Amino acid sequence: MSELVLTLAAAQGRSTGTWHAVELHRSPSEVDGACEVAVCGALARVDLDQVWDGADEDSCESCADLVS
Numbered sequence: 343m344s345e346l347v348l349t350l351a352a353a354q355g356r357s358t359g360t361w362h363a364v365e366l367h368r369s370p371s372e373v374d375g376a377c378e379v380a381v382c383g384a385l386a387r388v389d390l391d392q393v394w395d396g397a398d399e400d401s402c403e404s405c406a407d408l409v410s
């Protein structure tokens with residue numbers, strides 16, 4: 343049985359500025375700056391310079407619930 347490693351990236355919503363969590367299924371170099379669907383379903387632009395932190399006050403509560 344292989345262990346599933348979930349890689350989460352931080353992505354910022356285009357209109358709201360809220361940070362969402364995005365599951366990375368590709369290598370990070372391919373997703374930087376790309377719009378991805380966050381775990382809550384929102385569209386957000388991946389920023390690999392940021393680290394997803396569900397406890398941050400700018401973070402999406404739905405994403406925080408889904409990945410915790």
Ligand SMILES: [Zn+2]
Nearest residue numbers: 362382402405
């Ligand atoms: Zn979200």
